[in-house]
Amino acid sequence: MEFQVKFDINEKIFLRNPESSEVGKLMVKKSIDLIYALGFEQFTFKKLALEINSTEATIYRYFENKHRLLLYILNWYWCYMEFLVTFKLENVVDKKERLKIIVHLLTHEFAESTSQFDYNKKLLNQIVIAESSKVYLVKEVTEINKNEVFKPYKDLCGKIAEVISAYNSKYKYPRSLSTTLIETSHHQQFFSVNLPKLTDVSSKNNSEFTNQFIEDFLFKILD
Amino acid sequence: MEFQVKFDINEKIFLRNPESSEVGKLMVKKSIDLIYALGFEQFTFKKLALEINSTEATIYRYFENKHRLLLYILNWYWCYMEFLVTFKLENVVDKKERLKIIVHLLTHEFAESTSQFDYNKKLLNQIVIAESSKVYLVKEVTEINKNEVFKPYKDLCGKIAEVISAYNSKYKYPRSLSTTLIETSHHQQFFSVNLPKLTDVSSKNNSEFTNQFIEDFLFKILD
DNA sequence: TTCTAATGATAGTAATACTATTATAAATAA
DNA sequence: TTATTTATAATAGTATTACTATCATTAGAA
Numbered sequence: 001m002e003f004q005v006k007f008d009i010n011e012k013i014f015l016r017n018p019e020s021s022e023v024g025k026l027m028v029k030k031s032i033d034l035i036y037a038l039g040f041e042q043f044t045f046k047k048l049a050l051e052i053n054s055t056e057a058t059i060y061r062y063f064e065n066k067h068r069l070l071l072y073i074l075n076w077y078w079c080y081m082e083f084l085v086t087f088k089l090e091n092v093v094d095k096k097e098r099l100k101i102i103v104h105l106l107t108h109e110f111a112e113s114t115s116q117f118d119y120n121k122k123l124l125n126q127i128v129i130a131e132s133s134k135v136y137l138v139k140e141v142t143e144i145n146k147n148e149v150f151k152p153y154k155d156l157c158g159k160i161a162e163v164i165s166a167y168n169s170k171y172k173y174p175r176s177l178s179t180t181l182i183e184t185s186h187h188q189q190f191f192s193v194n195l196p197k198l199t200d201v202s203s204k205n206n207s208e209f210t211n212q213f214i215e216d217f218l219f220k221i222l223d
Numbered sequence: 224m225e226f227q228v229k230f231d232i233n234e235k236i237f238l239r240n241p242e243s244s245e246v247g248k249l250m251v252k253k254s255i256d257l258i259y260a261l262g263f264e265q266f267t268f269k270k271l272a273l274e275i276n277s278t279e280a281t282i283y284r285y286f287e288n289k290h291r292l293l294l295y296i297l298n299w300y301w302c303y304m305e306f307l308v309t310f311k312l313e314n315v316v317d318k319k320e321r322l323k324i325i326v327h328l329l330t331h332e333f334a335e336s337t338s339q340f341d342y343n344k345k346l347l348n349q350i351v352i353a354e355s356s357k358v359y360l361v362k363e364v365t366e367i368n369k370n371e372v373f374k375p376y377k378d379l380c381g382k383i384a385e386v387i388s389a390y391n392s393k394y395k396y397p398r399s400l401s402t403t404l405i406e407t408s409h410h411q412q413f414f415s416v417n418l419p420k421l422t423d424v425s426s427k428n429n430s431e432f433t434n435q436f437i438e439d440f441l442f443k444i445l446d
Numbered sequence: 447t448t449c450t451a452a453t454g455a456t457a458g459t460a461a462t463a464c465t466a467t468t469a470t471a472a473a474t475a476a
Numbered sequence: 477t478t479a480t481t482t483a484t485a486a487t488a489g490t491a492t493t494a495c496t497a498t499c500a501t502t503a504g505a506a
Contacts, residue, residue, distance in 0.1 A: 039362035055485055130360050137353050139262030141417045154420050173436050176411055176422045183410050184403050194364045197377050199399045213396050220444045278454055
């Protein structure tokens with residue numbers, strides 16, 4: 001079974017909806033490949049324009065700047081992640097199992113995408129790990145936040161917090177623990193690959209390591 | 224009692240040691256004020272040159288680029304933090320107390336610096352919270368890491384890991400837990416101020432909130 | 447005193463992050 | 477069907493950034 005999902009991304013993020021045209025869709029899709037390949041700092045609209053055989057001016061009609069484009073991509077990812085969580089939790093009643101499913105989702109790579117129309121989720125996941133904090137770790141965060149552009153992240157956080165509270169209603173910090181699960185899964189994955197001395201990975205699979213570390217700490221906190 | 228501390232920062236980080244001259248010392252000191260005021264993205268060598276009544280060329284003789292200057296500042300901070308940990312732990316034998324002291328250090332602001340020669344530790348702390356991940360979340364991380372420029376961070380992490388292991392020798396992930404303590408204390412402080420819905424802060428003091436959250440989870444994990 | 451080395455002043459380049467203008471092509475409405 | 481709107485490609489241009497290079501001046505060391 002294979003299907004595509006669509007989300008309504010907050011209109012404040014773009015100038016023109018990239019979903020409304022072919023160039024628009026192509027620029028988002030290719031930006032994922034390019035940001036992954038170059039890193040966000042080296043990524044430019046000029047390079048993206050070249051990649052999609054278009055011009056900078058065209059891209060600027062869709063996004064104010066590359067920061068907004070990254071935000072768009074991340075919003076899509078957070079929506080997708082919330083959808084995935086909801087989907088995978090369907091019909092699972094065991095509360096511990098529900099948490100384990102979430103930790104697994106947060107710590108494992110996605111399979112390479114097969115459809116050419118779909119975003120490459122594997123690359124997207126790597127972008128989230130390495131670049132996502134760059135959208136909020138900026139001076140203008142308060143200004144940017146006013147447009148509710150972080151809502152999908154907050155919603156994901158809220159959803160996980162609910163599962164945490166369902167498991168242990170007495171735990172006092174379900175939201176902070178949610179963000180800690182998300183952020184920790186990112187940096188432990190990043191560190192275990194790039195700066196392994198900051199972690200306790202042994203040679204083997206780093207997703208598996210991160211999964212074990214987080215699951216271990218989550219249940220020690222909640223039990 | 225008031226005293227200044229000096230650290231030998233890895234020579235690979237700079238072209239000329241800023242400690243070796245007055246302009247050098249001034250540029251590091253003022254860069255802390257400027258990065259704090261503008262955020263790392265808006266911070267430029269041109270603006271810094273203006274601030275210290277010097278020229279870009281002079282700054283470039285000390286640091287290859289602004290990324291290296293940030294790395295220098297963070298290295299200093301990590302060394303300072305390790306020193307502080309060592310200092311505050313002196314003569315404290317109770318193992319739980321030792322961990323509590325560390326958590327307190329990680330989650331609380333420093334006092335405004337009094338000495339005009341000293342770096343402003345309060346601003347430095349804010350820079351660490353908002354900008355530190357930008358030095359390793361880059362494509363070239365492996366290349367940069369080869370020069371051992373992250374050693375002070377790894378040492379700090381190692382030191383905290385030791386205290387963790389001393390408290391509970393059976394715990395399997397002391398290093399990953401160390402980095403999680405450090406990173407979590409940063410993003411919880413950042414979130415509780417800027418995106419509070421991602422946390423469980425109530426209106427009050429956010430350092431205190433972060434301290435409680437982290438202390439709570441640390442001892443649930445280790446006990 | 448002479449030499450050396452660091453600085454300041456100045457200039458210049460390539461790339462980035464945009465904005466503006468116009469001709470053309472495609473989609474839509476009358 | 478034509479007229480109108482709209483998006484795009486092509487092009488040009490600007491201010492700023494991130495550097496590199498040159499050279500005269502100055503301060504300190506030999």
